[in-house]
Amino acid sequence: FQGSALFDSMTVFENIALPLKETTSLPADRIRKRVNRKMEQLDLYMINDKYPSQLSGGMQKRVALARALVTDPEIVLFDEPTTGLDPIRKNAVHMMISDYQKKYGFTGVIVSHEIPDVFYLSQQIIMINEGKTLFQGTPEEIQQTSDPAIKEFIYGFEKETNGLVGIALPLQGEKRFEEKMAKLKHRQPAFSLVLLTLQNLDELNRKVSQNILRKIVLLIKNSLRTTDTCFRYKSNRIILILPNTNEYRARMTCFRLSNKIDDREISETKQNPSLCFSLAAGVAEIKENSSLEQAITVAESRQNIICNFRAPNPEEEL
Numbered sequence: 001f002q003g004s005a006l007f008d009s010m011t012v013f014e015n016i017a018l019p020l021k022e023t024t025s026l027p028a029d030r031i032r033k034r035v036n037r038k039m040e041q042l043d044l045y046m047i048n049d050k051y052p053s054q055l056s057g058g059m060q061k062r063v064a065l066a067r068a069l070v071t072d073p074e075i076v077l078f079d080e081p082t083t084g085l086d087p088i089r090k091n092a093v094h095m096m097i098s099d100y101q102k103k104y105g106f107t108g109v110i111v112s113h114e115i116p117d118v119f120y121l122s123q124q125i126i127m128i129n130e131g132k133t134l135f136q137g138t139p140e141e142i143q144q145t146s147d148p149a150i151k152e153f154i155y156g157f158e159k160e161t162n163g164l165v166g167i168a169l170p171l172q173g174e175k176r177f178e179e180k181m182a183k184l185k186h187r188q189p190a191f192s193l194v195l196l197t198l199q200n201l202d203e204l205n206r207k208v209s210q211n212i213l214r215k216i217v218l219l220i221k222n223s224l225r226t227t228d229t230c231f232r233y234k235s236n237r238i239i240l241i242l243p244n245t246n247e248y249r250a251r252m253t254c255f256r257l258s259n260k261i262d263d264r265e266i267s268e269t270k271q272n273p274s275l276c277f278s279l280a281a282g283v284a285e286i287k288e289n290s291s292l293e294q295a296i297t298v299a300e301s302r303q304n305i306i307c308n309f310r311a312p313n314p315e316e317e318l
Contacts, residue, residue, distance in 0.1 A: 006052040006060060006067075012039075013048040016067045023071065038070045042100070061093050069104060078110045090114070092182070094121055115154055116227040116243075117179070119143065127153070143226040154226050173231030176241050177292045183243075184288055192250035192285045193292075194240040195233075195299035196220070200277040212309075216261065216279070223257050239296070247285035254281040258306035279307040 006015050013035060020031045039048070042062055052060055061081065068076050078097060082090040094114075098121050101108045112118050118125065119139035127135040127142065127150060135142055135150055145151065180191045198213065213236075220238065221230055229241040242250055261279065282303035284295045 006064060008052055011049050011051060012044070012055070012063050015052070015063060016070055019067060019071050034070060038066050041103075042066045042069075058092055062096065065096065065100065069100070069106070072104075073106060075107045075109065078108060078112075080111055080113070082112070082114060090117075090179070095183075097121065116143075119227060120183075120243075129153075151226075173229060173233070173239055173241065174292055176229040176231075177295075180241060180243055180286070181288075181290070184286065189244045190246050190285055191241065191243045192245045192247055192283055193295045193299055194242065194250055194254060195282045195284075195296055195303065196238040196240065197280045197282075197300075197303060198236045198238075198277060199280055199305070212277075219261050220257065223253075223260055233296070247283055250283040250285065254283065254306055257281070261307050277309050278305045279309075280304060281306045 007018070010018070016038065017031050017035045020026055020034060024031075026034070039045070042065065044059075044062060044066060047055065047059070047063075052063070055063065065076075081097065082093050094117055097108060097110070110118060110121065119142075122139055125135065125137060125139055125142050126133060129149075135145065135147070142150065142154070177193075184191065198216070217230070217238065220240070224230060224240065225242075227243050231239055231241075233239045240253075242253060245253070258279075258281075280303040282299035282301065284298035284302070286295055
């Protein structure tokens with residue numbers, strides 16, 4: 001399934017019919033009826049006589065799935081089914097697998113490195129490393145694990161960072177937003193965007209501001225779920241993308257974050273008596289057909305200060 005594995009010299013109909021011809025003794029007319037029925041069920045219309053090279057990548061995946069399901073199997077293996085696909089087509093394939101699994105009741109075994117996407121598709125997760133099973137359980141359980149090796153793998157699904165303790169680059173953040181938008185179009189649960197702005201940070205020298213930003217990013221990431229995305233947007237802004245989260249729950253996330261940061265010491269407040277800056281947060285629940293820029297504009301218009309950082313005056317220390 002990773003490359004669809006369709007035979008280039010066969011038409012779509014011939015590719016789908018192949019398992020029935022090779023493994024059953026059904027007459028030609030019954031094979032034709034089963035193939036046509038499966039193509040209709042998978043919304044494959046008017047392409048019987050086309051060849052794989054004449055189809056889009058997504059359509060080839062659907063034909064490959066039709067071929068896999070034409071024998072009504074109990075188990076279907078999907079080997080890296082979204083390799084080489086862009087975010088929108090990748091999510092379309094994930095939705096296709098999920099929808100047809102529910103419709104036909106087969107057991108799907110998906111080999112994938114797509115984290116956290118597989119958490120939304122699966123009822124059970126097995127994590128294998130060098131031939132050994134490191135974890136077996138539900139998506140909820142793996143996201144709550146305290147095993148450092150598993151947490152490192154999960155949090156490392158986005159390799160490219162900007163050096164701020166694993167925070168993603170804007171490009172990865174934009175990609176994640178597009179993926180969530182694709183899910184939203186398929187009636188998936190709502191998701192929200194949180195815009196965090198460190199105000200007055202540009203008044204500090206670069207070394208101090210980077211140290212402060214690094215510490216705050218650590219606090220933020222330790223407060224998020226595995227499925228949440230955190231990425232830097234401009235020099236003093238951080239964006240959080242929170243799947244399965246409405247506006248109320250996103251505001252509660254900001255509230256918990258403010259309490260957690262307030263309870264921690266930012267060491268530079270002791271080293272720099274004149275240091276004074278704030279952390280502001282704004283929330284936007286994403287609507288269908290929203291762009292990232294529109295969501296950021298809405299969140300920015302709703303920003304309020306949730307934390308203030310300043311060194312105590314000499315009188316306050318007495």
